[in-house]
Amino acid sequence: MKAEIISLGASVPEKTVTNDDLSKIMDTNDEWIRTRTGIRERHISGEDIPDEEKIFSLSLDACEKALKRAEEMAEAGAARSFKGREDIELVIVATSTPDFSFPATACRLQEALGLKAAAAFDISLACTGFIAALGTADAYIRAGIYKNALVVGADALSRLTDWGDRGTAVLFGDGAGAAVLGASDGDSGVITSILHSAGSGAGALYSKAMYFNEAEKAAMAMDGKRVYDFAVRKTPEVIREALEAAEGQEVKFFVLHQANIRIIEAVAKRLKEPMEKFPHNIERYGNTSAASIPILLDELSREGKIEKGDLLCLSGFGAGLAYGAILLKY
Numbered sequence: 001m002k003a004e005i006i007s008l009g010a011s012v013p014e015k016t017v018t019n020d021d022l023s024k025i026m027d028t029n030d031e032w033i034r035t036r037t038g039i040r041e042r043h044i045s046g047e048d049i050p051d052e053e054k055i056f057s058l059s060l061d062a063c064e065k066a067l068k069r070a071e072e073m074a075e076a077g078a079a080r081s082f083k084g085r086e087d088i089e090l091v092i093v094a095t096s097t098p099d100f101s102f103p104a105t106a107c108r109l110q111e112a113l114g115l116k117a118a119a120a121f122d123i124s125l126a127c128t129g130f131i132a133a134l135g136t137a138d139a140y141i142r143a144g145i146y147k148n149a150l151v152v153g154a155d156a157l158s159r160l161t162d163w164g165d166r167g168t169a170v171l172f173g174d175g176a177g178a179a180v181l182g183a184s185d186g187d188s189g190v191i192t193s194i195l196h197s198a199g200s201g202a203g204a205l206y207s208k209a210m211y212f213n214e215a216e217k218a219a220m221a222m223d224g225k226r227v228y229d230f231a232v233r234k235t236p237e238v239i240r241e242a243l244e245a246a247e248g249q250e251v252k253f254f255v256l257h258q259a260n261i262r263i264i265e266a267v268a269k270r271l272k273e274p275m276e277k278f279p280h281n282i283e284r285y286g287n288t289s290a291a292s293i294p295i296l297l298d299e300l301s302r303e304g305k306i307e308k309g310d311l312l313c314l315s316g317f318g319a320g321l322a323y324g325a326i327l328l329k330y
């Protein structure tokens, strides 16, 4: 048995902030941001979402969408191990910006979604969080402990943004993405899941304090060049490691964490793969941390660009410095 993705869902705040909007509040401009990062706009949660609800409400919306799709598939007889939401036995939320220290966001979601029979916990691994959550759920399913799981990547890095620091403030956006997973003994599902931490570089990207009601003091600090070099070096390495399990089959898409279009281009070049295989939406969302991979997967799925049986390689990297890759048949 292994975990397969049954359905996906995503949610972002309504409010968009363009590069021109940012240039009104800090010394930056659209051209610099676009050419250095690829970002044109990002979604930032404002007063539309109460502060104690940001991660919870974005995650809940993403989960409702994913569960609704899974339930429709179950009705059509296409969801195998998943018959209905009462079958969810595990909820894992990857977030580094939870609304509260505790309870875990996963427990609040479990309650709101009525998933009575589930174990629920959060994982904190910043931009690599979704890879860690999906890999963990796959391990439980492989071990035969659970059959159906809900995994979420959600972050509101706007919480940790120092709007006076143009070196970081232009990069991030808020959002959530969710996947319903089921146990598969067929062709589709996770083939291999790899997670590493560099064992150095914890000081290259961090938030300065716990941030509750103290956003300014807590704002993130980043050595941009160091993180950039790390991402460009380590991401191809871990992808190659994952591809060893592909047994010569061709990967349709490399779904990378959306941190910077230049990082994605550099990874493609190092892997000697064409950019067409590296879908991206960083233009519209910025870096949504743990949410970027499931938001992109959800878009690809809704646009019909990925279909059952496609070989995908997901890869995340970021604060830690952590990085990982998952090879799966969709």
Ligand code: COA
Binding pocket: 027, 028, 029, 032, 033, 036, 037, 127, 166, 167, 168, 170, 222, 224, 225, 227, 228, 259, 260, 287, 317, 318, 319
């Ligand atoms: N607008 C305009 N100018 C800016 C700016 C902004 N938003 N941010 C920085 N600058 C300036 C710098 O002050 C510097 O000016 P100077 O030459 O007068 O000193 C100049 O632009 C170049 O800065 P530099 O930091 O060398 O730019 P860069 O090409 O390295 O790009 C990042 C900076 C942050 C885009 C890049 O390092 C990066 O993407 N790093 C990885 C960050 C990341 O993805 N983190 C999350 C990982 S999950």
